[in-house]
Amino acid sequence: MLSLLAIVVLIATLMTLFYQQVSRGIGSIVFVIVWLLSGFLAPWLVGLFPLVLLAAGVTLLNHVDLRQKFITRPVYQALGKVMPAIGDTEREAIEAGTTWFEADLFSGRPDWENFSHIHFSTLTNEEQSFIDNEVQQLCDMLDEWKIFHDLKDLPPEVWDFLKHKGFFSLIIPKEYGGKAFSPYAQSRIMSKIATRSLTAAVTAMVPNSLGPGELLAEYGTDEQKDRWLPGLAKGDEIPCFGLTGPEAGSDAGAIPDTGVICKGKIDGKEVLGMRLNFAKRWITLAPVATVVGLAFKLYDPDHLLGEKEELGITCALIPADTKGVEIGRRHYPGSPFMNGPINGKDVFVSLDAIIGGPDMAGKGWRMLIECLGAGRGVSLPALATASGEMGYRMTGAFGRIRRQFNTSVGDFEGVQEASAEVAAIAYTLEAYRHLVTRSLEDGAPSVVTAMAKYHSTEMMRELINHGMDIAGGRGIQLGPRNFLALPYQSTPIAITVEGANILTRSLMIFGQGAMRCHPYLYDELQAIQAEDKDKGLQDFDALFFTHAGHTLGNVSSAIFQALTGPYLSDAPANADAFSAPWYRLVNRYSAVLASTADMALALLGGDLKRRELLSARLGDVHSQLLIACAILKYHATLPRDEANDAHASYALRRAFSRAHDALEAFYRNFGFYGIGHLLKGLFFPFGRPCKAQAPSDDQIRKLGEMIMEPSSVRDALAEPAYISQDPEDAIGRVEATYNKLLEVEPAWLAFLKADGKGQLEGTSVLDKLKDAATKGIISESQVNAVNEYDAMRYDCLLTDAFDKNLKKVKVHAERPVM
Structure with missing residues (x-):
């Protein structure tokens, strides 16, 4: 028994040393002392053979040459044989961009002091004015039904407004006539437009995300900036960017389009240039573009620039009317924004067309990776956030207005299961938007923006599907009254563009995340593949043992927190009673993620890249932890009331439940002789933590009721959106009816109750209302208001009907006689 106690003491000592990240030398001294003292409990520990083993182990770890x-x-040589080589393209993708707080979460030890200094961005006076004026005016001009089904394009006056009011110049520096707005302001602008018209939002966002404007501002020569940026800022030039093609979608690095350096004539003069051949598709704004950005592989077979023959992916900018360019046809992606193919055959341009000039030849992949952040981190999440804002408001209002079985449909628990999800997702999307756009102000975090693109658009899909379930036939039938069908129809666009979601999740988030966010992994791979093997061994020695201590420290941390609960864990100094336990849970799952990822990397090595189901689940855990941090940060910015706490609590449970589900699926499928089950037992010996349980029925009912009620959260989510007050508008009709219901609801419910009991006489609603007033059920002053509400309610529930040719709307809004 005493021997067992001695072993427990030694194991606990090791875990504590690793948990505290004690240096190898001091740790060795402490462990030797504890070993010798443990000899009082187990004398065999100080026998000759155990002491020789102890001395050998300590010497081996601390003597550089022996170690x-x-x-x-041996480890260095073994890994050199099994680890896949990192190609130039992959290296550029890994090294492109920056890391942010997501690296802390992957490390297993989030730095909460650093996190506490991250403050959400706010709008400048200029940005707020633009939203309140130009954006508001634009939204007033838009009729999405007319755009979608009649014009198949934006009206000419809207195009003119977008061009000349600066909507295409949000990222262009002020010295070139642009607005240079922050990522948060861009997101707010795009989401407000998207609450009114997806077509207009996509049209406005493309010049401000991946495209010539950003590439020129970041990498262009002074001559290129002077030539193009003023025209782009004024709207005189319309840009598009050709990246994807028939055989290169998400795998943009495999583009077959080529440029060959050669000599040719421009304006009668022989110059050194490139002959381009390309076939691009799915290029937004291509049919109306005046200037085309292109990505292609550049070759120099005659060595006109240097020794290298294959230079790599290059980005160039050419006028759309350049000889050999075929442009103007349209695709129809389910929404009528301008999108189409671009083809080029033997297009000759000078080397000055390369963005950044000839010195940037072959550096296009890194440029593209770093500039994808605007599309992934701003534009597409802005669309998702807009869906959340409108989905929350319309689903809640419609659930309260629509009645079945003499009950508001929003009061049925089955409906609340969906509407509570709508509420939580909308809250999460707004929180996530704030955190991600804030990260973009500090750099170009490629992992954060990949997470944002995937999870925001997937949450949008889930939210809109729930909304459609609740709206039922009212959401299915197309027409100018429908507030949900067009966003539903357009959802696949956001899922597909800027990298298909399936590949973003299965290849990018963890694949890039492990390399970018792990404190040692990428440097270790660089050391393994170093040409100077002696230097590589020296570097690897330091990295490997530091990495081992880091891993064992995270394992110890995860086990300690599993056994003791959150009490040994830190939270931000400014965390309140609501948020502190959640921050401590982030600590625990961060340590589990880091430990599990290291175990997977150690056992699977390069095969983990091919085990996409496993790596995607680790990426899910990483993503949900960042989402949880966004929710906690957002919760602290809103008034501390019941609605805020209820939404945040549900959203946090949702995030942690999904993180835990991903871990369980990982452990279940990991293999390796039960190691997955062993890890699960070590890190979760008492099962799933309470706060990582899915939301309870009580929470579902509570949020299902709250989404139908006025609240601080409802107001916060509406503030960035365009909410029409026009009772003839699809959104305005529901909004006006809901507001009228809030005004008359007590009298309306009293009337319904009496009518349901057969207490009222009359052949119309108005007759029965007058009878109810006569009998004292409602007051005389309420008769007309309730009657007006009932007419609005009936009109709100009607779906559009057309003539037989589906041309002219024929809606009969008159209430039937009772």
Whole structure:
């Protein structure tokens, strides 16, 4: 028994040393002392053979030459044989951009002091004015039904307004006539437009995301900036960017389009240039573009620039009317924004067309990776956030207005299961938008923006599907009254563009995240593949043992927190009673993620890249932890009331439940002789933590009721949106009816109750209302208001009907006689 106690003491000592990240030398001294003291409990520990083993182990770890000979070199050589080589394109993708707080979460030890200094961005006076005036005016001009089904394009006056009011110049520096708005302001602008018209939002967002404007501002020569940016800022030039093609969609690095350096004539003069051949598709704004950005592989077979023959992916900018360019046809992606193919055959341009000039030849992949952040982190999440804002408002209002079985449909628990999800997702999307756009102000975090693109658009899909379930036939039938069908129809666009979601999740989030966010992994791979093997071994020795201590420290942390609960864990100093336990849970899952990822990398090595189901689940955990942090940060910015707490609590449970589900699926499918089950037992010996349980029925009912009620959260989600007050508008009709219901609801419910009991006489609603007033059920002053509401309610529930040719709307809004 005492021997067992001694072993427990030694294991606990090791775990504590690793948990505290004690240096190798001091740790060795402490462990030797504890070993010797444990000899009082178990005398065999101080026998000759155990002491020799102890001395050998300590010497081996601390003597550089011995350690490298017997440990480091064999590991170094073994890994060199099994780890896949990192190609130039992959290296550029890994090294492109920056890391942010997501790296802390992947490390297993979030720095909450650093996180507490991250403050959400706010709008400047200029940005707020633009939203209140130009954006508001634009939204007033838009009729999405007319755009979608009649014009198949934006009206000419809307195009003119977008061009000349600066909507295409949000990212262009002020010295070139642009607005240079922050990522948060861009997101707010795009989401407000999207609450009114997806077509207009996509049209406005493309010049401000991946496109010539951003590439020129970041990498262009002074001559290129002077030539193009003023025209782009004024709207005189319309840009598009050709990246994807028939055989290169999400795998943009495999583009077959080529440029060959050669000599040719421009304006009668022989110049050194490129002959381009390309076939691009799905290019937004291509049919109306005046200037085309292109990505292609550049070759120099005659060595006119240097020794290298294959230079790599390059980005160039050419006028759309350049000889050999075929442009103007349209695709129809389910929404009538301008989108089409671009083809080029033997298009000759000078080397000055390369963005950044000839010195940037072959550096296009890194440029593209770093500039994808605007599309992934701003534009597409803005669309998703807009869906959340409108989905929350319309689903809640419609659930209260629509009645079945003499009950508001929003009061049925089955409906609340969907509407509570709508509420939580909308809250999460707004929180996530704030955190992601804030990250973009600090750099170009490629992992954060990949997470944002995937999870925001997937949450949008889920939210809109729930909304359609609740609206039922009212949401299915197309027409100018329908507030949900067009967003539903357009959802696949956001899912597909800027990298298909399936590949973003299964290849990018963890694949890039592990390399970018792990404190040692990428440097270790660089050391393994170093040409100077002696230097590589020296670097690997330091990295490997530091990495091992880091991993064992995270394992110890995860086990300690599993056994003791959150009490040994830190939270931000400014965390309140609501948020502190959640922050501590982030600590626990962060340590589990880091430990599990290291175990997977150690056992699977390069095969983990091919085990996409496993790596995607680790990416899901990483993403949900960042989402949880966004929710906690957003919760702190809103008034601390019941609605805020209820939404945040549900959203946090949703995030942690999904993170835990992903871990369980990982452990269940990991293999390796039960190691997955062992990890699960170590990290979750008492099962799933309470706060990582899916939301309870009580929470579902509570949020299902709240989404139908006025609240601080309802107001916060409406503030960035365009909410029409026009009772003839699809949104305005529901909004006006809901507001009228809030005004008359007590009298309306009293009337319904009496009518349901057969207490009222009359052949119309108005007759029965007058009878109810006569009998004292409602007051005389309420008769007309309730009657007006009933007419609005009936009109709100009607769906559009057309003539037989589906041309002219024929809606009969008159209430039937009772």
